[in-house]
Amino acid sequence: MTPHLFFDLGTLNDILDAFETATVSWVFNLYPIALATFFTLASIELAWSLFRHVLSTSSTIEGLLDLVVRKILAFSFSYYVLYFAPAIVPLILNSFQKAGTAATGIDALRPSTFLAVGCSLAATFLAQANSMGVLLDPFASNVLVIASFTTVALFALMSAIILMTLIESYLLIPCAVFLLPFSATRWTASITDGLFAHAFALGLRLLLLMLVGGVLKNFLQVWADQAQNSNLLISPIAYIGFCGQLLCLTLVLWNVPRLARAIIRPTVSLHLTPRVGDN
Numbered sequence: 001m002t003p004h005l006f007f008d009l010g011t012l013n014d015i016l017d018a019f020e021t022a023t024v025s026w027v028f029n030l031y032p033i034a035l036a037t038f039f040t041l042a043s044i045e046l047a048w049s050l051f052r053h054v055l056s057t058s059s060t061i062e063g064l065l066d067l068v069v070r071k072i073l074a075f076s077f078s079y080y081v082l083y084f085a086p087a088i089v090p091l092i093l094n095s096f097q098k099a100g101t102a103a104t105g106i107d108a109l110r111p112s113t114f115l116a117v118g119c120s121l122a123a124t125f126l127a128q129a130n131s132m133g134v135l136l137d138p139f140a141s142n143v144l145v146i147a148s149f150t151t152v153a154l155f156a157l158m159s160a161i162i163l164m165t166l167i168e169s170y171l172l173i174p175c176a177v178f179l180l181p182f183s184a185t186r187w188t189a190s191i192t193d194g195l196f197a198h199a200f201a202l203g204l205r206l207l208l209l210m211l212v213g214g215v216l217k218n219f220l221q222v223w224a225d226q227a228q229n230s231n232l233l234i235s236p237i238a239y240i241g242f243c244g245q246l247l248c249l250t251l252v253l254w255n256v257p258r259l260a261r262a263i264i265r266p267t268v269s270l271h272l273t274p275r276v277g278d279n
Helices: 011-055 061-083 085-104 111-131 138-184 195-227 236-254 256-263
Strands: none
Touching: 011 061, 011 111, 011 138, 061 085, 061 138, 085 138, 085 195, 111 138, 111 195, 138 195, 138 236, 195 236, 195 256, 236 256
């Protein structure tokens, strides 16, 4: 019987695909709740505004009609955004990803690719060192083993950065559907402030990850080709230097979220309504 691994190196991609599939179910289940919440809050907001207008000493029929028209326009815009939110948020994120694809040629970010390359490099280096008898030297053996674990850990960190960003993009869609109904009242409208600004910032982060990933892809290909060269033997000291270079590249990838926040500052927000009709 052929043995099988309990976990393979494609598990991270499977986790990502599971979140993508679950997003559809989450949106489908939350959508009726979001619509019911919106109409309830909109009714409360309209009733309160009409109540204030009627009690005002300067209330007129023209003012009442103006108030109703402004409320209808505000509610219509908020409802439109809510109704198409399952398409608008992915459209924002996909536009950045398409820009990254056009710039780098990478179709998609797949975290398992980075982890698989790291494990392959570490295993190949150890196998070649063992075949050459290098592991018989205690010092060289300890250095190579530690460096191999470091290589896998750094590649795993790269994979985790990509994985968390992509999962965040999937979680943002049901969150937008659930939170957008609160734009219907003056008391809860601030909850939705910055929702689409965060979508743009996340899209920019995906774009930057694809740009950096496009550069790393070239290095991964070169390292994979060198690792398969049976005539090439890396010394323990050179392996330490390789880990240092890998750490620098990992920090570049780690710095992408900070760069995205610096370009699109969190203080910037896109308001859906001017406090629900400026009443």
